[in-house]
Amino acid sequence: MAKLYHKSTGRPAEPRDAQEMLRVIETFVRSCASPAVLEYGEHVMPLKPKEHTLELRSGRLWIDVWDETRSLSRRILTIERHATGILDCSVHRFGGVPGKLSFLDLERPQTGVATLRGSRQSFGEQFRRMLFRQFPGWEISALSSAMDLQRSFSPVFPRATLTKGNHRIAALACPSPEDEAALLTFALLWFDYVQGRGRREMSSELCLFVPEQAGCLTAHRLRWLDRAALKTHLFRFNEHGCAGQVDPDDLGNLDTRVSPHYIPVELGPEISALLSRLTAVQGIGCCPELNGSVSIRARGIEFARIEKGRVFLGIEAKREIDVARLAEVEEYAAQIVLLTRDTQGNIHNAGLGLSGASERWFEAAVRSHLTLVDASVLETPVHGQVLTFAGTDRNLVDLLAVSSSGRLVIVELKTTEDIHLPIQALDYWMRIRWHTERGELQHLFPGIALSGNVPKLLLVGPAISFHPANATVLRYFSPEIDVERVGINSGWQREFKVVLRLRGADVPQSHETSNECSGSC
Structure with missing residues (x-):
């Protein structure tokens, strides 16, 4: 007797006679919760009761499947493999061309790979x-x-x-x-x-x-x-x-909207002193927001906020803290830093809801050392997420700053390797440029005359995290786009240093990062 492919041993099947193949295939189809057939190079077709036949014709096994849009008729030669939810067969197509056809149970997770490949x-x-x-x-x-x-x-x-x-x-x-x-x-x-x-x-x-x-x-x-x-x-x-x-x-105009309002942060002396003490602690950072609020973060985890001169404390449920009890904020921050610390300065997931915490921690670090990233950039104001637009799945942190000459500077942050970093940054850059041409960003920088020049684009991340393909993609950017990759040392959580600086599509002469520098490289 010819042997089927065994799902545990993986042995190849031998050809079998048409009657036996018919029995095996019918048994398989009856066992399927959602039977279907897939011929590689074509779309999956469900096997519905009145929309397929499996029968012998002159001693040969044929399958016919049809629906409202297409039909398929193939002679089945052999059963090649039998695994959970999958029955692979070799077939003859029209003209005697050999092919591969699989019976699938679409309810089985094992068929996902075969369906996707097909x-x-x-x-x-x-x-x-x-x-x-x-x-x-x-x-x-x-x-x-x-x-x-x-x-x-x-x-x-x-x-x-x-x-x-x-x-x-x-x-x-x-x-x-x-x-x-x-x-x-x-x-x-x-x-x-x-x-x-x-x-x-x-x-x-x-x-x-x-x-x-x-x-x-x-x-x-x-x-x-x-x-x-x-x-x-x-x-x-x-x-x-x-x-x-x-x-x-x-194909139409850009889909983009800029935040219509910007409220500069105004703090009383007690809260200003609190922020100075907090930011002196390693891992604590403050990020001003467009609405005048301030997000206070420990290793990227927001644990406090300042809104309209009021202080709120807590990670999920926040409670207001009286100005006379601001010491509680510092104690809370110290607990989070201790709870999430390891010997390398990495974040532990201590049940604190840390999704995206590493990116937010890196954002706070870059904000605090922005003049190391680019000496021409003013330390304030620096805005995050000033645009909203549809059509892309962005996983970057966008910052918008301004140079001393009034030129806008876009800072795209990414802590992990991402092959799409240049193109995702381009999406943001071309929208900022579009708004710049129309004078729609001046309200974000009161007291600073924007030059109207083409924005500068900085791609900032740990030096070891830039994907090798990023340089190839940047090679095809328009010369009008002034782009620079700025690599930060791998131990940025403890000490922030710039160790790599590449203009446009330049590639590093060496991948060694031992000669670290804290300013321009």
Whole structure:
């Protein structure tokens, strides 16, 4: 008797006769809570009672599946593998082309990987058809959606290379509007790779394909790339896979709103003295807010607030503290610092609700040492989160400051490695620039004449946390964007030092950080 793949041993199955395969498949389908079939390169199709047949025809096993939009008919050759929730088969497609088809139980978590892989292969084939229609006469010399960790290529976005004479296209497709935010980072990495592999005399262009519901975010970003370094084209495709080129300049204005009010912080002498004592303690920082309040944090954890001259104490539920009892605030701060301390100065999750605490701690440290980060920046006012806009999933801390000459300075903070840091920072920079051109930020800096010059962009984080691909992405930014990466020492929690300073797409000559400096490097 032929042997099935055994879920515990992983042994390959042997071919079996059609009658036996029919019995095994029917048994598997009956055992499924939500049976479905997946042919790799196509979409998953549920196996509904009156929308599929599994039968013998002239001694051969056939499966037919249909729904309102498509149908599938395949001859099953062998059962290749039987695991929990998955039954893999080899099949004949039309014309005798071999293929792979899997029966799945969609209710089983084990089928998630197979479903995702099949969905990505399906979109990859749809992308191939779009390229054939859009670029007749071009050769698709490469098309893949495989993950490549070494080159930071994502499996989410199928990528292709097309060639025609001395011309070459690097193409990337976005499967859904939800994935658009990550598209441009991987597109620039793919373009850089393709451009570096061909003959020097070949010209290269970048073509991006996005769903018809998407494109505005990408279009706004494309306007701020270096047009001398790369030529870009944007295409939108519909649910049928029909694509058409669009002009990025025709896809609407930026979605952005600036905070309409700014109330400078006003403190009485007792509270001012309290803040001076608190900020002298390692790990304690104060962050003024646009509404005139002050957030007081210990290692990134807000434990007190000042609002309209009143002091509130507590992490979750806050209670008001009378000015005569301000010593309680200092005692509370000392307890939190002690509770969350280890020998390296790292944060312990002591049940205090520490989500994002490391980023907030780093923000307080940068605010306290802003002139080390950039000597031209004024220490006050420094604003956080002055803009609101939709369409992106941001996980950065944004600060907006001003230089002594009146030039706006954007400070983007990130404590962990993030391949999307440059593009996410670009989203904020282009909006600040848009508001600057319209004179809509002057109220945030009373008494300071803003110059109207293009804002400066600082990417600030621990020096060891900058992703190697960040420099590649920055290489394609418009020369108009004055961007600088500022690396902080790994022990910034104890002593804050600048150890790395790179302009634009520069890369460090050495990754050694032993020669640390506390000012400009």
